[in-house]
Amino acid sequence: xxxxxxxxxxxxxxxxxxxxxxxxxxxxxxxxxxxxxxxxxxxxxxxxxxxxxxxxxxxxxxxxxxxxxxxxxxxxxxxxxxxxxxxxxxxxxxxxxxxxxxxxxxxxxxxxxxxxxxxxxxxxxxxxxxxxxxxxxxxxxxxxxxxxxxxxxxxxxxxxxxxxxxxxxxxxxxxxxxxxxxxxxxxxxxxxxxxxxxxxxxxxxxxxxxxxxxxxxxxxxxxxxxxxxxxxxxxxxxxxxxxxxxxxxxxxxxxxxxxxxxxxxxxxxxxxxxxxxxxxxxxxxxxxxxxxxxxxxxxxxxxxxxxxxxxxxxxxxxxxxxxxxxxxxxxxxxxxxxxxxxxxxxxxxxxxxxxxxxxxxxxxxxxxxxxxxxxxxxxxxxxxxxxxxxxxxxxxxxxxxxxxxx
Amino acid sequence: xxxxxxxxxxxxxxxxxxxxxxxxxxxxxxxxxxxxxxxxxxxxxxxxxxxxxxxxxxxxxxxxxxxxxxxxxxxxxxxxxxxxxxxxxxxxxxxxxxxxxxxxxxxxxxxxxxxxxxxxxxxxxxx
Numbered sequence: 458x459x460x461x462x463x464x465x466x467x468x469x470x471x472x473x474x475x476x477x478x479x480x481x482x483x484x485x486x487x488x489x490x491x492x493x494x495x496x497x498x499x500x501x502x503x504x505x506x507x508x509x510x511x512x513x514x515x516x517x518x519x520x521x522x523x524x525x526x527x528x529x530x531x532x533x534x535x536x537x538x539x540x541x542x543x544x545x546x547x548x549x550x551x552x553x554x555x556x557x558x559x560x561x562x563x564x565x566x567x568x569x570x571x572x573x574x575x576x577x578x579x580x581x582x583x584x585x586x587x588x589x590x591x592x593x594x595x596x597x598x599x600x601x602x603x604x605x606x607x608x609x610x611x612x613x614x615x616x617x618x619x620x621x622x623x624x625x626x627x628x629x630x631x632x633x634x635x636x637x638x639x640x641x642x643x644x645x646x647x648x649x650x651x652x653x654x655x656x657x658x659x660x661x662x663x664x665x666x667x668x669x670x671x672x673x674x675x676x677x678x679x680x681x682x683x684x685x686x687x688x689x690x691x692x693x694x695x696x697x698x699x700x701x702x703x704x705x706x707x708x709x710x711x712x713x714x715x716x717x718x719x720x721x722x723x724x725x726x727x728x729x730x731x732x733x734x735x736x737x738x739x740x741x742x743x744x745x746x747x748x749x750x751x752x753x754x755x756x757x758x759x760x761x762x763x764x765x766x767x768x769x770x771x772x773x774x775x776x777x778x779x780x781x782x783x784x785x786x787x788x789x790x791x792x793x794x795x796x797x798x799x800x801x802x803x804x805x806x807x808x809x810x811x812x813x814x815x816x817x818x819x820x821x822x823x824x825x826x827x828x829x830x831x832x833x834x835x836x837x838x839x840x841x842x843x844x845x846x847x848x849x850x851x852x853x854x855x856x857x858x859x860x861x862x863x
Numbered sequence: 864x865x866x867x868x869x870x871x872x873x874x875x876x877x878x879x880x881x882x883x884x885x886x887x888x889x890x891x892x893x894x895x896x897x898x899x900x901x902x903x904x905x906x907x908x909x910x911x912x913x914x915x916x917x918x919x920x921x922x923x924x925x926x927x928x929x930x931x932x933x934x935x936x937x938x939x940x941x942x943x944x945x946x947x948x949x950x951x952x953x954x955x956x957x958x959x960x961x962x963x964x965x966x967x968x969x970x971x972x973x974x975x976x977x978x979x980x981x982x983x984x985x986x987x988x989x990x
Binding site: 798799800801804805807808815816817821824829830831855856859860 | 871872875876879903904905906907929930931932969972975
């Protein structure tokens with residue numbers, strides 16, 4: 458359950474900044490005390506490098522790190538902890554697949570199918586490998602309600618497509634894509650699928666086994682955990698066959714002057730000392746989210762999104778982007794006010810302690826498609842309440858009144 | 864708690880008036896220098912026309928599309944530039960630009976504040 462009266466107390470940032478209305482959780486979330494404690498506790502009590510030390514503290518640190526991996530595997534319905542590869546973030550997870558899978562398995566003329574609503578982190582890694590290997594990137598269009606265009610999808614999912622990579626939830630429009638249906642659509646055509654889950658895992662129950670996706674990427678810092686830790690879920694069939702992404706310590710079994718034998722996955726994909734404390738804190742974030750319950754979180758955010766849309770529609774001169782059907786959308790809402798640039802709106806809201814994001818939200822192709830250079834985005838999370846949205850609504854009203862006298 | 868603000872609504876209104884009611888808005892019929900540029904991240908666009916006499920800026924106009932900060936910056940920059948040598952204006956320090964604007968420019972909005980100056984710097988005379 459989310460106790461709307463007390464949840465903010467779990468987050469020290471609101472104690473330090475009592476007036477803060479934080480509506481930029483799609484960029485990064487605030488951290489609960491439990492996560493901060495896990496981070497500090499590691500450094501204070503069990504700080505040692507993992508997997509190598511033949512002493513108790515290193516074994517303790519290793520145990521906590523691997524427990525976090527197992528917890529995350531269970532949280533997203535992975536077959537086992539072996540399927541969970543720790544990365545720095547979603548971006549690195551996508552790059553890993555681009556380099557270890559696409560670079561080795563795709564050949565000149567092959568196509569990678571993306572969508573126009575992708576974050577740059579699910580475009581640029583493919584662009585880099587496409588340029589090197591002479592692959593072609595194609596983008597599924599969206600309809601006027603901000604959902605994928607099914608006709609365009611069917612037309613573009615040709616035999617040339619050797620990989621599909623799409624976002625589970627749009628970071629701008631809030632659109633929730635039917636991930637499970639999309640994966641079976643692609644699999645029926647022999648196309649493996651990667652899902653960018655950065656905006657999904659923090660907000661809803663995700664079951665990668667039920668979805669049957671080949672790869673699933675997400676970031677810790679967007680789900681209450683520290684920055685510097687992310688996850689790539691990889692299906693069993695790729696764990697053994699894909700070559701490593703980066704080389705270094707931790708990912709080898711033996712090294713000679715002429716040969717290297719790699720460790721088994723997931724270690725094979727985790728070169729160098731990882732963000733141990735951040736991985737452990739991500740485990741604590743999962744505990745916190747599970748304690749509240751993902752279904753409760755989803756319900757809370759849908760309520761807030763509905764309320765946000767209702768209030769925004771009452772603001773004169775507002776344009777709201779994304780689906781109107783609540784079943785098809787998550788909490789993030791992008792909008793523009795007539796006559797004021799989004800950057801100016803964000804600056805004026807900041808004046809009233811309201812943090813929103815303005816710009817293209819790392820989704821330039823989407824903004825080009827929408828025909829606007831930038832938008833303002835409200836992205837609430839578990840600690841936001843209707844009162845926060847009310848403060849935003851009043852502030853937008855004040856801006857309109859002062860600027861246009863209406 | 865390390866939480867400071869960028870600009871209040873009155874400063875914003877002043878900037879907006881600068882940007883929208885600027886006497887420097889428009890184009891010159893025969894400019895000696897015409898330069899344009901944009902800020903790809905937010906889509907702001909500015910083009911600047913200058914008429915020059917012996918290297919000095921005699922007349923100046925701008926066309927702007929975007930936020931008030933980049934628009935106001937263009938206006939105050941041209942106001943300041945009039946009568947001065949182009950080379951001197953092109954070498955203006957960013958700090959001077961912030962001072963001309965007269966508002967606190969937060970790090971995220973530095974590109975808005977400096978767009979006009981960047982456009983002027985990119986311009987080359989026909990001679």
